[in-house]
Amino acid sequence: MVVRDVSWCAGVVTEVQALFSGTGLEVQWGDDLDVKGPESVHRFSERERLRKEEEALREVMQDGDFDGSHEDELFEGGEDHDGMPEADAVSTVRTPLLLHQRKALHWMLLREQPSKPIFWEPYVSKRDNQRGWFNTVSSSFPSARWRPQQNSEARARQHARRAGR
């Protein structure tokens, strides 16, 4: 199968690949993808970049315990509420706190400490050993969907940063 025009959706490359991965059929990307002039070349590199990110993302998901079903876990909550620790009484507060307030206070004090960001997991790419972070919540959605929301300036900055590396 030869795919010719994929410019309408950046994520389609991955989608099509995923579709054909189990079938034994080979996907051959059309040669005309990157020969339509500078605009197309740009689009192609953007696609290529997205594809790499998706690939890396898949690597992460297979790698760890991130199986894409994070959502249920998030809803269930990782913490046992009944077993939540309580904070000690504050000497300058005369009114004794109720149980749920002591728990809340403990949690709030914890949240005021500088800590590891909750929705971000550090990740080291196996390919290039680059250190990075990925968002455990949003990773279940293709990154391509967010891309159009970015303004051109932010994209340019991103490209510049990328080129600088």
Place this chain on the structure above:
Amino acid sequence: MTRVFSRDPPDSPRGGLLADDMGLGKTLTVISLIMHGMRERRAAIGFGKVHASNMTGPTLVVSPLTVLQQWIDQFAKHTDGSARIYVYHGPGRTRHPLSLMLYDVVLTTYSTLGSEFVPEGKRALDDAASVLHCVPWSRVVLDEAHLIANRNALQSRAAVELPGETRWAITGTPVQNRLEDLFSIFAFLRIQPLDEFAVMAASPSRASPRRASPQKPETRPVSAPLLAPAGVSAVGARPTTRSRSHRPCPHPPDSTCVFFAAN
């Protein structure tokens, strides 16, 4: 920061959203939090451990005018009176940010915050947005934080821009009508990437660009799958009974206490 992957370590803002139901004593919990660290901060100032570079300011509490007196009363009722409180409200209030630094707690109202606020573009580049925006608050607390749900209102923008090391939004009703109401709170809490409205408004339920059909904003599916896990997961407490999530709530309806956390 609208990328799934980030090469840069994400900001890890401190604080969160305390969404205990009404009547559970959120104010006392927050007062305890304020009193907890007060002595240390004061001792540090007294012994000269704090200098200009790491000077931390007092706690700023923003509340509606109707609740302001309640805060004052609650401080009087529940504490030993050791907290120095300044009420930043009314015509006689100080214009000097430095004098605010001498207090432990500064109380102000949303209307004061909004009326003093000079938005970006209307002020000189090196001007502060207001007196309250000059103070390096150690903690900013938004009481009744759902009042900043309108992200375009001056007081919402002023609240989001407040500098503060740790940031707390306090409300029993984080979602009033639509999940988008949460945006200002996310922005205030600096939760990435949900602090960009474009990201939050992008509904994952639109499967792909070509299948998206133009719908009225009121009926457009909001980003429940994206938002709900983000909000509820952090501490994993039970969701508030008041939340009007677009998903069925899998938790017992008698749950009372919910903590949302910022990143």
